[in-house]
Amino acid sequence: MIISSIGQGMLWSMLGLGIFMTYRILGFPDMTTEGSFPLGGAVCVAAITAGVNPFLATLLGVLAGMCAGLVTGLLYTKGKIPVVLAGILVMSALNSVMLFVMKSPNLSLLNLPKIQDVFIPLNLPTNYDTVFIGLLAVAIVIGLMSLFFNTEFGQAYIATGDNESMAKSLGIHTERMTNVGLMISNGLIALSGALISQHDGYADVSKGVGTIVIGLSSIIIGEVLFGELSFFQRMLATVVGSIIYQLLILLVIRLGFDTTYLKFFSAVVLSLCMLIPQFKRALHLTTGFEKYFKKNDVVESSGKANA
Amino acid sequence: MSNENHQTSHGKALTATIIVIALILVGGFTYELGRRAGIKEASGGKATSQSVQSSAGSKDGMKRVGILQYVSHPALDQIHKGVVDELKKEGFVEGKNIQIFDQNGQADQSKLATMSEQLVNKKSDVLVGIATPAAQALANATTTTPIVLGAVTDPVAAGLVHDMKAPGKNITGVSDQPPVAAEIKLGKQLIPQAKTVGMLYASTEVNSKSQVETASKAAEALGLKVEKFPVPSTNEIAQTVQVMSDKCDFIYTPLDNTIANAMPTVTEEANKKGRPVINSVDTMVKQGGLATIGVNQYQLGIQTGKMAAQILKGKGKPATMPVYTFSTGDTIINKEQAQHFGITIPADLQKNAKLVTTEVGKQ
Numbered sequence: 001m002i003i004s005s006i007g008q009g010m011l012w013s014m015l016g017l018g019i020f021m022t023y024r025i026l027g028f029p030d031m032t033t034e035g036s037f038p039l040g041g042a043v044c045v046a047a048i049t050a051g052v053n054p055f056l057a058t059l060l061g062v063l064a065g066m067c068a069g070l071v072t073g074l075l076y077t078k079g080k081i082p083v084v085l086a087g088i089l090v091m092s093a094l095n096s097v098m099l100f101v102m103k104s105p106n107l108s109l110l111n112l113p114k115i116q117d118v119f120i121p122l123n124l125p126t127n128y129d130t131v132f133i134g135l136l137a138v139a140i141v142i143g144l145m146s147l148f149f150n151t152e153f154g155q156a157y158i159a160t161g162d163n164e165s166m167a168k169s170l171g172i173h174t175e176r177m178t179n180v181g182l183m184i185s186n187g188l189i190a191l192s193g194a195l196i197s198q199h200d201g202y203a204d205v206s207k208g209v210g211t212i213v214i215g216l217s218s219i220i221i222g223e224v225l226f227g228e229l230s231f232f233q234r235m236l237a238t239v240v241g242s243i244i245y246q247l248l249i250l251l252v253i254r255l256g257f258d259t260t261y262l263k264f265f266s267a268v269v270l271s272l273c274m275l276i277p278q279f280k281r282a283l284h285l286t287t288g289f290e291k292y293f294k295k296n297d298v299v300e301s302s303g304k305a306n307a
Numbered sequence: 308m309s310n311e312n313h314q315t316s317h318g319k320a321l322t323a324t325i326i327v328i329a330l331i332l333v334g335g336f337t338y339e340l341g342r343r344a345g346i347k348e349a350s351g352g353k354a355t356s357q358s359v360q361s362s363a364g365s366k367d368g369m370k371r372v373g374i375l376q377y378v379s380h381p382a383l384d385q386i387h388k389g390v391v392d393e394l395k396k397e398g399f400v401e402g403k404n405i406q407i408f409d410q411n412g413q414a415d416q417s418k419l420a421t422m423s424e425q426l427v428n429k430k431s432d433v434l435v436g437i438a439t440p441a442a443q444a445l446a447n448a449t450t451t452t453p454i455v456l457g458a459v460t461d462p463v464a465a466g467l468v469h470d471m472k473a474p475g476k477n478i479t480g481v482s483d484q485p486p487v488a489a490e491i492k493l494g495k496q497l498i499p500q501a502k503t504v505g506m507l508y509a510s511t512e513v514n515s516k517s518q519v520e521t522a523s524k525a526a527e528a529l530g531l532k533v534e535k536f537p538v539p540s541t542n543e544i545a546q547t548v549q550v551m552s553d554k555c556d557f558i559y560t561p562l563d564n565t566i567a568n569a570m571p572t573v574t575e576e577a578n579k580k581g582r583p584v585i586n587s588v589d590t591m592v593k594q595g596g597l598a599t600i601g602v603n604q605y606q607l608g609i610q611t612g613k614m615a616a617q618i619l620k621g622k623g624k625p626a627t628m629p630v631y632t633f634s635t636g637d638t639i640i641n642k643e644q645a646q647h648f649g650i651t652i653p654a655d656l657q658k659n660a661k662l663v664t665t666e667v668g669k670q
Contacts, residue, residue, distance in 0.1 A: 001549045003335045105413045106568045125339030201571040226321045253550045
């Protein structure tokens with residue numbers, strides 16, 4: 001069960017990384033997420049149903065997500081529609097797109113090929129197919145993202161997020177950056193949707209509800225637990241945050257709370273996570289991690305105490 | 308404070324966490340491999356589902372029938388099909404002397420009101436509401452046009468009729484209240500060693516809650532311990548079923564739209580742990596559930612269609628037509644799943660039960 005949650009956490013982490021691209025770097029909340037997530041699943045599952053190879057189908061899902069991101073971007077940059085509204089518009093439109101693509105609100109994948117079927121010949125223990133798919137996807141995505149951020153283009157993208165007017169004055173096409181960012185972001189989110197749909201065995205139009213919270217949670221948990229990190233580490237922290245979020249959900253269910261109020265409990269857990277830095281500051285406490293590293297790293301802990 | 312040192316230390320925390328996760332994964336992996344050497348585990352048979360496309364209406368003709376369906380899933384689509392087929396049998400041929408207007412809310416409750424208004428505006432002679440939210444939306448839209456309920460579990464609790472025997476207003480129809488107690492009994496019969504039953508249902512559906520209450524009473528009367536697991540949406544089902552599988556000997560699902568949509572996930576996760584699922588609908592058994600005593604959804608549709616036809620022919624008025632409730636149901640067992648769980652079907656059940664297999668295929 002823990003294994004399964006870790007695997008699912010990895011699949012969901014693509015969503016966190018996608019939101020990271022827009023929310024953390026460009027600094028705006030992209031509501032397209034709740035539409036592009038199930039869209040990725042819908043396109044992928046519909047393609048598989050039509051006989052397309054699962055890998056290609058997943059890629060098609062990603063492309064669909066990128067198109068959705070581009071539409072949001074154009075509405076925002078060219079149409080001057082506020083970005084939250086543009087995202088919501090695209091999100092709600094995608095609901096119909098999905099119904100059109102799937103011809104049903106719910107499309108099952110069982111007995112059809114799935115991406116994790118490549119592991120069947122290996123006869124892995126239960127749930128490890130998910131883990132390996134997750135690892136593979138995370139490795140590819142983080143690898144590509146690292147490459148991207150190290151290019152001149154990627155640096156210009158970060159600069160746009162840091163200070164748009166300054167970036168503009170340096171001759172960076174900030175509108176293009178925004179569009180590209182939204183495309184990559186929604187492509188990643190759709191990838192997550194496609195992988196989760198294949199894991200769950202079906203695509204559903206209502207699968208996107210609440211996903212933005214899941215994505216933000218993974219980013220925030222990662223940030224709160226691990227603090228300031230290098231760029232590469234921040235991406236890893238998002239993946240770890242996503243895994244921790246899934247484990248927390250598992251814990252809440254496991255502890256036997258009335259799951260009718262699951263969303264409330266997960267909100268409480270998440271709020272507590274986010275309050276940790278405040279508590280630490282107020283009570284001059286250190287977390288277990290810092291205690292552990294105190295021995296090796298005296299400079300850091302004394303610095304912390306003075307902070 | 309040295310920022311660089313600060314970063315390194317947090318980087319270490321991150322690395323440590325990743326190492327812990329990696330250790331859990333590797334540990335679990337070796338443990339599973341070791342365990343497998345001991346036990347040869349049967350791989351989980353995967354369930355399947357099949358969406359039945361609902362037929363669309365066409366134009367021309369005298370009488371008008373408006374059908375509002377809450378969402379498409381195999382069970383509701385079967386009802387829809389039953390309604391249309393029975394109308395045809397009663398002499399209402401689409402395109403000749405009847406016009407059928409179809410609306411499907413696709414689970415978006417905010418759309419149902421507009422759809423209902425649209426159907427009323429088309430001057431329908433009879434409205435058919437499939438599933439509670441749809442029926443409620445129709446009831447909100449008109450107090451004069453006759454409404455026939457298809458698949459509403461508790462029309463009185465849903466505020467649709469005053470009395471099951473004499474509805475009193477413009478609404479009557481068919482209740483799909485499944486024989487819940489009998490289903491629990493069937494579960495106990497098939498899995499005699501069971502001590503705990505887990506109830507899986509959507510926290511957002513009123514119908515499910517009342518069924519689960521009835522089922523819980525029935526289970527407790529049989530000496531079973533009851534654990535309830537309401538889920539907020541389809542995204543939490545995989546993990547909930549994983550948790551349930553550890554705590555319960557078998558899983559019971561009432562007639563529930565959310566669970567019906569996610570039945571593939573339910574069976575897949577339950578199969579992994581070898582936990583049978585007892586359902587309330589035959590279509591869910593065909594998606595990999597173990598058994599049910601079910602009112603056939605198609606039959607339900609036929610009955611709904613019959614009532615609609617009666618009203619169209621002027622042979623009855625909703626106010627005086629009692630709400631139809633099925634008193635018995637068919638025992639339906641998925642023999643493939645029974646085999647998978649190593650369950651031998653008792654002889655008396657074997658005689659009367661309808662044996663089905665998982666539809667579309669297996670893993």
